[in-house]
Amino acid sequence: MKSIFRLSLVTLTLLAFFCTGALAIERLKLSTTTSTDNSGLLDALLPAFEQKYNCKVDVIAVGTGKAIKLAVVGDVDVTMVHARSKEDKFVADGNGVNRRDVMYNDFVVIGPKNDPAGIKSAKTATEAFAKLAAAKAKFISRGDDSGTHTKEKILWKEADVTPAGDWYVEAGQGMGKVITMANELQGYTITDRGTFIAYQDKIELPVLFSGDAALFNPYGVIAVNPKLHPHVNYDLSMSFIAFLTGPEGQKAIADFRRNGQPLFFIYD
Template sequence: MPIHRRGLLAGIGGGTAVGLAGCTALGGDDVDSGPEIAGETLTLSTTTSTYHTGLLDELNVAFEDRYGVTVDTVPQGTGAAIQTGRSGDSDVVMVHARSQEDEFMADGYGINRREIMFNDFIIIGDPDDPAEISGGDDAVEAFVRIADSESMFVSRGDDSGTHTRELEIWEEAGFEDGNFGEWYREAGGGMGEVVIQTGQRGGYTLADRGTYLSMSNESDLEIHVEGPVEDGPEILANPYGIFAINPEIHDTVDYGLAMAYIGFITSLEGQAIIEGYTVEGEQLFFPEALTEDPNFEQYVPEGWDGSDSNE
C-alpha cells in the first residue's frame, strides 16, 4: 500500500472506533487485571534508527511506568537484532527489513508480528551534488548516476535494514554482483556514524529520514532524492515491524511480557506517542497499527498451537 504523509486516524483524539491491527495493552487501564509482570525485565533488540532518534526513550518510559517493568534495549542493525532474537537473547524484536523478517518467521523463531509505524529512506549527500541527482524522483537512476560519476557512496555494510534496502536498489541499478569500484565504501557502523562519515568524506548515502532529521545539526548533508513520505518513489518506503520470540523454540524468553509490549506499542497510547514524537518540529515516524481496515494476519509457525505455553 502506498505510503504518504498523513495524520493519525481520528480515534486517538476523537473517540471514533478504530480497528487495531494488533492487540491492545494487556489489562487496559486496570493493570491488576493483566499478567503478573511487575518487576520483570524485557529485552528488546532493535535498530539503531529507533534507538538513536530518541523514539524508544518515549515509548519505553511510558511502558515501564504503566507496568512497573524495565526495558533493556539492545540497539543493532536489523540483521544483528534478528540474530539476537534467533539465539533467544531477546524477548521481542523491532526491525525494518521485511525480507529478513519473513525468513525469520518462516523458520519459526518469531510469532505475532505487527506493523507498527513507517518513515522512509532518502538519498542524502554533499550539497555540491557531483552526480547531479538532486530533485530526481527515481532512486534507481540516482544510484546509476552516482556509480557512473564515481562519486563516493558510503554504505552501512552491516546487514541492517537500511543496508538491505540499499543492496536492493543497487541490484535494480545493475549491480547485483556487488561489482563496485573504489568509490564505494563500507562503513560497517550504525546510521548515525554513516551520516557523519558521509559528511566528512563528501559523498552520498542512503539514510532513514528519522536519523537524518535527528542529526540535522551534526552534518551539512542535503536530501537529494526524497522518499514516499514526500511523494518520492515507493522503493524508498521504510515500514517497521515488531514480533515476539517463539517460546516453543526458546523457553527462556518472557513471552507474556513481550506480548504486553507489543500490545502497548500497537495501542492507542503507543501509537499516539509515535505520532507525537518530533525533533525540532519534524515528525520522525508515522503510526501504522491503527487502521479502519485492520489486518489480523498472524505469523505463527506451522503446526504450533501454543498448548504447552499455557501449562
C-alpha cells in the first residue's frame, strides 16, 4: 500500500512539474504581412527564437494596414510590416515604440511573357504603370491596404491614373493568392520579390519591370506601446526585436533562400 502511495505521489509530482513547465511557456502575438509569411521566412526564423526564449509565437499574417490596426488596438504584442509611412505614423501617434529596420528587398511587376502593355521598355515604375493603364491591361491589385497595395496606389497617383474598369481587379487577398490569380488570368501585378521567388516555380509570369529606386521595399519591426496596452508582452517583444536585428536573426535572414535565390537582404 505504501509503495502504491509513493508511486502515486511521484506520478503526481512529475505531472505537476510538466504542467508547470507547459504553463511557463510565454506567448508572443505577432502581426505581420502575408508577403513575409508566404515567403517561408518565418519558418526559418521563429523556431530558433522560440527555443531560445522558451516561448511560442502566434502569427497573424494580413496586409500591413490590418497588421498595424491590430497593433493599434493592442490585439498583438509586436508587428513586422513594410510601409514606412504607416509605420512612422503608428509610432508618432504613440501606438508603437522601438521601431527597427529588419531587412529589405524590392517590388517587381510581373505579367504575361508577351507583355501586351509593353512595360519592359519603360524607364521608370511610373512609366510602366502609365503603360498598363493606357493598354487597359488586366491588372490584379491586392486591394487590401497592404504595404504592396500602398506602393501600388502611390505609383498610380504618380502616373496620374485612377485605375478603374474591367481591366482592373481588386482582389482583397494576400500576395500569394494575388500572384496565383494573375497567373490564371494572364494579367499583371506588383509583388515583393521575395514572394515572387517563392512562387516562381508555380507560375508562368516573369518579371517584366524592376530596378527603379521607387520600388525599394524595407521591412520594420515595432513593439506595441505598453503604456497604452499594459497587457501586452512588452519584454518578450523587445527580445524579439533584439533577436531579429541581432547577429542570429540577421544571419538567418541573409542565409534564407528559395529556388537558390535570396529573398531578403540585411543592412550593412
